[in-house]
Amino acid sequence: MIKAIIVDDELSAIKSLQWEIETFCKGIEICESFTDPIEAISAINYIKPDCVFLDIEMPEMDGFQLLQNLTFRNFDLIITTAFDNYAIKAFKESAIDYLLKPIDSDDLIKSVSKIKVNKDKNVLGNELKMVLKNFMANANQSRIALPLAGKTLFVSPEDIFYCKADGNYCEIYFTNGAKEMLSKKIKEVETIINNNTFFRVHNSYLVNTNYIKEFVKSDGQYLVLENGITVPVSRSKKDELLGFLSH
Missing domain, CATH: 3.40.50.2300 (Response regulator)
Structure with missing residues (x-):
């Protein structure tokens, strides 16, 4: 049996x-x-x-x-x-x-x-x-599975601009202008994405580095993404980020 x-x-x-x-x-x-x-x-x-x-x-x-x-x-x-x-x-x-x-x-x-x-x-x-x-x-080369309410969304990492923490939730911002909310902390989302083009620039932000347009050091230091959105960079992450981007 x-x-x-x-x-x-x-x-x-x-x-x-x-x-x-x-x-x-x-x-x-x-x-x-x-x-x-x-x-x-x-x-x-x-x-x-x-x-x-x-x-x-x-x-x-x-x-x-x-x-x-x-x-x-x-x-x-x-x-x-x-x-x-x-x-x-x-x-x-x-x-x-x-x-x-x-x-x-x-x-x-x-x-x-x-x-x-x-x-x-x-x-x-x-x-x-x-x-x-x-x-x-093939995890870094294929699409990833994002668990949403009642469904799973399969997306390519390059379709994601950045992720923003919201308490125990995480907002995912896509290159097509769409936004989705996951009932997971940003640390968990970082593990799910698991792609070497993403960098945790701040406790509340995970960014696709392929879409970084500028790094502004004044006014508290922040990133400008290709869609015009600004994302703060924590002081503790500055040197690590610059090293990451230089490779």
């Missing part, structure tokens, strides 16, 4: 997938399901399932972050998502299967068959290790 765990922030999606599995897939048992990714991490590490059905687009913690926080990774991974985008293509290239919502029963049967084959060959987790390696290697 194959032990499986379902992780999806939508309870209705979990119930639908569980019904599909119980109806069409023999030999697989859903031992747990979670809408909370933090609880899912603990359960996966403890239960050590043969398979995890994982939704990528979750508001509090996306699927990529969940995978990176696991200590147990020796399982087959099947992505469930409503979006056929770059991330899904990366998984496909690494032989990780995925199911597009609404899930088709024939596709589900084929995915479960792959799990059974992998288990028989004792190769569980090999593809997962590969995709995590590929994802981390």
Whole structure:
């Protein structure tokens, strides 16, 4: 019997997938399901399932972050998502299967068959290790996932002008004039972006250095970005910033 765990922030999606599995897939048992990714991490590490059905687009913690926080990774991974985008293509290239919502029963049967084959060959987790390696290697070159309220926004780092802290939230300003609010502190956003063109010039500001037009030393020292916005530079960051820009 194959032990499986379902992780999806939508309870209705979990119930639908569980019904599909119980109806069409023999030999697989859903031992747990979670809408909370933090609880899912603990359960996966403890239960050590043969398979995890994982939704990528979750508001509090996306699927990529969940995978990176696991200590147990020796399982087959099947992505469930409503979006056929770059991330899904990366998984496909690494032989990780995925199911597009609404899930088709024939596709589900084929995915479960792959799990059974992998288990028989004792190769569980090999593809997962590969995709995590590929994802981390390309993190600075591909789009990033910004968790917003009820959705995940996939953007390229070059589309971001700067980020501004607002208490426990962070405002993201884009080159097209749009603005989004994340329910994360700027330090967390800095970790998510993880791109070597960004620099924390102030406790409240994270700037894409590609869009710096001027550095003004008078009047408290500040940056002028290409869109005309001024951003303060803290005294403690001045020398480090100038060194960063000179390389």
